Amino acid sequence: MSEQAAYRPGELEAEAQAADNRSRWMLALPAVVIITLAAAGPLMVMVVYSFLTPGDYGNVVWKFSLEGWMNTLVQRDIFDDTLIWADAHLSIFWRSFSLSLITTVLTLIFGVPTAWFIATQPPGKREFWLFLITVPFWTNLLVRTIAIQELLRSEGVINLVLLKLGIIDAPIQMMFTNFAIGFGMTYVYLPLMVLPVYAAVDKLDFRLVEAAHDLYAGRWTAFRRVILPLIKPGIIAGSILVFIPSLGAYVTPRVLGGGKNLMFGNLIELQFGQGRNWPLGAALSLMLMAAVMIALMWYVRVTSREQSDG
Amino acid sequence: MAESRMQKPPKGYSVRTLPGFAIVAIFTLITLYAPIAILVMFSFNAGTSMAIWEGFSLRWYQQAVANEAVQDAAMRSLFLALVAASVATVAATMAAMATTRTRHFPGKTMIYALINQPLMVPEIVTAVALLIVFAAIKVWTGHTSMIYLIVAHTAFCVPFAYLPIRARLETMDLSLETAAQDLYASRWLTFRRVTLPLMWPGIVAGLMLAFVISLDDVVITEFVKSAGQETLPTYMLGQLRRVVTPEVNAISTVILLAGAILVSLFFRLTSKRG
Numbered sequence: 001m002s003e004q005a006a007y008r009p010g011e012l013e014a015e016a017q018a019a020d021n022r023s024r025w026m027l028a029l030p031a032v033v034i035i036t037l038a039a040a041g042p043l044m045v046m047v048v049y050s051f052l053t054p055g056d057y058g059n060v061v062w063k064f065s066l067e068g069w070m071n072t073l074v075q076r077d078i079f080d081d082t083l084i085w086a087d088a089h090l091s092i093f094w095r096s097f098s099l100s101l102i103t104t105v106l107t108l109i110f111g112v113p114t115a116w117f118i119a120t121q122p123p124g125k126r127e128f129w130l131f132l133i134t135v136p137f138w139t140n141l142l143v144r145t146i147a148i149q150e151l152l153r154s155e156g157v158i159n160l161v162l163l164k165l166g167i168i169d170a171p172i173q174m175m176f177t178n179f180a181i182g183f184g185m186t187y188v189y190l191p192l193m194v195l196p197v198y199a200a201v202d203k204l205d206f207r208l209v210e211a212a213h214d215l216y217a218g219r220w221t222a223f224r225r226v227i228l229p230l231i232k233p234g235i236i237a238g239s240i241l242v243f244i245p246s247l248g249a250y251v252t253p254r255v256l257g258g259g260k261n262l263m264f265g266n267l268i269e270l271q272f273g274q275g276r277n278w279p280l281g282a283a284l285s286l287m288l289m290a291a292v293m294i295a296l297m298w299y300v301r302v303t304s305r306e307q308s309d310g
Numbered sequence: 311m312a313e314s315r316m317q318k319p320p321k322g323y324s325v326r327t328l329p330g331f332a333i334v335a336i337f338t339l340i341t342l343y344a345p346i347a348i349l350v351m352f353s354f355n356a357g358t359s360m361a362i363w364e365g366f367s368l369r370w371y372q373q374a375v376a377n378e379a380v381q382d383a384a385m386r387s388l389f390l391a392l393v394a395a396s397v398a399t400v401a402a403t404m405a406a407m408a409t410t411r412t413r414h415f416p417g418k419t420m421i422y423a424l425i426n427q428p429l430m431v432p433e434i435v436t437a438v439a440l441l442i443v444f445a446a447i448k449v450w451t452g453h454t455s456m457i458y459l460i461v462a463h464t465a466f467c468v469p470f471a472y473l474p475i476r477a478r479l480e481t482m483d484l485s486l487e488t489a490a491q492d493l494y495a496s497r498w499l500t501f502r503r504v505t506l507p508l509m510w511p512g513i514v515a516g517l518m519l520a521f522v523i524s525l526d527d528v529v530i531t532e533f534v535k536s537a538g539q540e541t542l543p544t545y546m547l548g549q550l551r552r553v554v555t556p557e558v559n560a561i562s563t564v565i566l567l568a569g570a571i572l573v574s575l576f577f578r579l580t581s582k583r584g
Contacts (some may be wrong), residue, residue: 045442
């Protein structure tokens with residue numbers, strides 16, 4: 001009998017496979033440890049904190065409490081201790097949601113034609129145009145927000161030009177408004193719409209558009225009935241890529257919205273600053289995370305349905 | 311539209327043009343660059359205005375360079391980005407090698423999800439979660455060095471370094487490594503002489519991306535930093551509360567320039583095939 005016969009069939013292979021798995025895990029270990037320590041782990045700790053009692057000077061007291069979660073939606077009336085809706089929070093949720101939606105629509109309006117324009121350029125020129133879109137995306141978000149701030153200020157370029165032209169008599173207050181936040185977010189997140197839509201138009205089979213024209217469809221009908229359904233995956237991807245960071249935006253609303261026009265992210269920060277209510281801040285953070293997850297799940301469902309349809 | 315249905319399409323008719331799209335696209339591209347152009351322009355303004363041109367001068371750059379707080383923040387930003395990006399790139403390279411070019415193995419999905427986790431969660435959420443944990447550690451140990459910022463930056467840099475390295479590995483030709491091993495190269499020698507040189511452009515691209523991401527970060531830094539640990543972005547954010555002078559424009563211009571150079575290099579590295 002040969003020595004190999006001592007092994008059952010497939011045993012060596014299974015052992016080699018197990019060794020391979022072990023070495024792969026060892027290789028991935030540093031990345032796994034770093035992210036567990038400084039990203040995933042702290043999120044778990046935050047879940048615990050959302051169920052604790054706020055300390056008087058910030059931080060927490062280690063006593064179980066549901067106040068943090070309750071305070072996200074309701075608050076106690078300071079006089080008779082009844083529960084009333086936390087209107088301030090509700091209006092901030094609404095502002096975050098509606099401004100994110102408006103931002104998504106605006107980036108669609110400007111982003112789709114831009115993506116189309118780039119994708120229909122001659123192949124040699126496309127990379128240049130694409131580069132022009134991508135550079136602002138990778139440049140500092142704070143710097144781009146500052147650029148918008150300087151434009152919108154009362155003594156900024158827009159007001160100055162309008163005054164010079166005699167269109168207005170006094171500067172328009174644009175900073176610290178919802179308009180400023182929406183404008184700023186559209187500006188900073190626009191590349192996130194253009195890139196996926198570009199990828200979709202790039203893959204578009206133009207023979208189908210020609211077929212539509214041959215069948216007497218006008219440009220508009222061809223766009224609506226043929227092109228739009230074909231580039232829909234790119235449009236959905238772009239919308240999600242814009243909507244999610246808008247919902248969680250912090251820097252842009254802080255710089256352009258000021259202290260009055262808070263968004264979700266700024267409300268969270270407030271609880272760790274002047275609000276001194278860490279459990280509420282933790283609960284709000286988890287709510288925001290849940291909202292993002294819902295948006296992502298919706299995206300996964302829609303795209304998997306699209307794929308099974310196709 | 312002008313083309314009636316029965317008419318022969320006019321010369322130059324293309325199904326690729328849609329009416330108005332080019333105009334919107336050009337308008338969008340101009341709008342994308344105009345605010346940045348104005349910001350850069352007024353960094354060279356002789357006056358204190360950011361809307362009225364009063365002549366060319368480098369005074370705001372001189373002022374920024376001479377400002378000790380700016381020097382301090384700039385040095386800290388560079389140090390942080392260098393350390394965090396380097397560590398993240400090493401970890402990401404190893405993780406990319408672990409998760410590519412294999413069939414499914416137990417835990418692969420988990421590793422993949424974990425690495426991409428920082429991309430899925432809003433930054434402000436990660437920032438306050440880190441604040442909670444690090445505040446407790448800072449109170450407990452009394453230790454407030456840069457290590458917190460380094461660890462936090464490394465973590466969110468990992469997925470950015472991972473993406474280009476993984477992309478590179480997936481397009482690489484396995485047969486070269488098989489050939490090396492057929493020629494009796496040890497695993498280590500194969501890695502050092504064949505695999506590593508092949509994946510090098512991906513690694514450098516990952517390093518640069520991670521560097522830019524760390525250099526630009528403001529939200530997580532703002533919540534993790536201890537007193538006196540300003541980076542350039544948090545310094546600028548703090549300045550915005552006061553009377554803003556074109557000094558901010560000058561710093562912004564330098565950051566823009568550094569970012570643009572790194573991104574251009576990144577493009578060259580990743581667009582070259584083979």
